Amino acid sequence: MAWDIGYFFPISLLPIPHSPLPLNTAKATLRLEQINLFTKLKTQLPGNQQGYPILQDISLEVFQGDRIAIVGSVGGGKTSLLRLLNRLIEPTSGKIYLENQEYHQIPVIQLRQMLVLVLQESKLLGMTVGQALAYPLVLRGLSKQTIEQQVSHWTEQLHIPSEWLGRTEVQLSAGQRQLVAIARALVIQPKILLLDEPTSALDAGTASHLMQVLTQLSQTHQTTILMVNHQMELAQMFCTRLLHLQQGHLFANQRVSEINWVELRESLIQAETQDDFGF
Ligand SMILES: Nc1ncnc2c1ncn2[C@@H]1O[C@H](COP(=O)(O)OP(=O)(O)OP(=O)(O)O)[C@@H](O)[C@H]1O
Numbered sequence: 001m002a003w004d005i006g007y008f009f010p011i012s013l014l015p016i017p018h019s020p021l022p023l024n025t026a027k028a029t030l031r032l033e034q035i036n037l038f039t040k041l042k043t044q045l046p047g048n049q050q051g052y053p054i055l056q057d058i059s060l061e062v063f064q065g066d067r068i069a070i071v072g073s074v075g076g077g078k079t080s081l082l083r084l085l086n087r088l089i090e091p092t093s094g095k096i097y098l099e100n101q102e103y104h105q106i107p108v109i110q111l112r113q114m115l116v117l118v119l120q121e122s123k124l125l126g127m128t129v130g131q132a133l134a135y136p137l138v139l140r141g142l143s144k145q146t147i148e149q150q151v152s153h154w155t156e157q158l159h160i161p162s163e164w165l166g167r168t169e170v171q172l173s174a175g176q177r178q179l180v181a182i183a184r185a186l187v188i189q190p191k192i193l194l195l196d197e198p199t200s201a202l203d204a205g206t207a208s209h210l211m212q213v214l215t216q217l218s219q220t221h222q223t224t225i226l227m228v229n230h231q232m233e234l235a236q237m238f239c240t241r242l243l244h245l246q247q248g249h250l251f252a253n254q255r256v257s258e259i260n261w262v263e264l265r266e267s268l269i270q271a272e273t274q275d276d277f278g279f
Contacts, residue, residue: 030062030085030192030224035094037080037248054080056248058094064191065222067215069235071264072245073271078228079119081245082194085226086117115192120200122181123169129180130165136188154186157213159206174201182210186217193217195227199234207231211238232265246271 035058040051055077070078096103124132137147178201199207244252
């Protein structure tokens with residue numbers, strides 16, 4: 001796809017970063033040790049001064065190149081786990097390490113160069129699609145040619161047509177916005193990619209294609225991917241490992257060869273039924 005970034009984003013108008021952010025070359029493994037997350041609600045129960053438990057005693061390790069599906073019934077703590085990993089929120093207790101370095105010792109900007117979170121509702125912040133895709137690369141001080149190559153590569157990979165590049169957020173459907181948000185994360189080639197229900201607004205064909213692109217990405221670049229997904233067939237297609245969160249507890253942490261998908265589906269349906277009817 002041939003397009004000129006200058007058409008969408010006059011480079012001269014872009015902020016020049018004081019020190020360009022390089023693309024990452026470091027390894028990326030994560031370790032969580034006894035993570036607890038409690039949220040203080042205004043209506044706390046008497047005697048429950050800690051607040052409402054969202055995640056409890058989560059310990060796990062994530063290795064480079066892992067493709068992890070995070071599943072569980074609604075409110076199980078899946079999104080909260082991703083938000084913790086991106087430091088949008090802090091744990092109440094416990095520690096998180098990236099490459100053996102404790103999170104608090106890593107400047108947030110450095111952490112987020114390596115690790116990118118794509119939430120379900122991502123905003124283009126008033127930019128066109130072309131501008132939004134180029135912006136993180138401009139911040140990294142890359143050349144115009146490299147930016148155009150990267151954006152072209154990932155828009156092609158995700159089957160994003162060039163007509164979308166001049167559109168703003170309101171001119172995109174929910175599914176189109178979701179694909180653009182994923183492309184914006186992929187252009188910077190993060191070492192760790194955190195995806196919160198990336199296929200919730202996509203049709204079956206596009207969702208399945210996305211799983212193939214992500215699998216290929218992790219195989220060729222050793223990208224570590226953690227993805228929350230309610231669609232078991234997509235999780236099955238994509239993952240090398242599965243985390244099952246149930247009411248804030250890590251109910252299972254299994255390699256793909258250990259997973260009994262039939263039992264897993266049944267246990268998820270059962271948990272949802274219990275949640276719905278308060279059993
Ligand atoms: N900011 C917050 N304040 C209070 N409670 C919160 C907050 N964010 C999340 N929670 C609560 O934490 C629990 C876990 O929420 P989370 O969004 O992590 O679950 P989830 O597994 O991603 O759910 P879903 O599958 O529905 O997206 C829920 O009970 C939710 O109500």
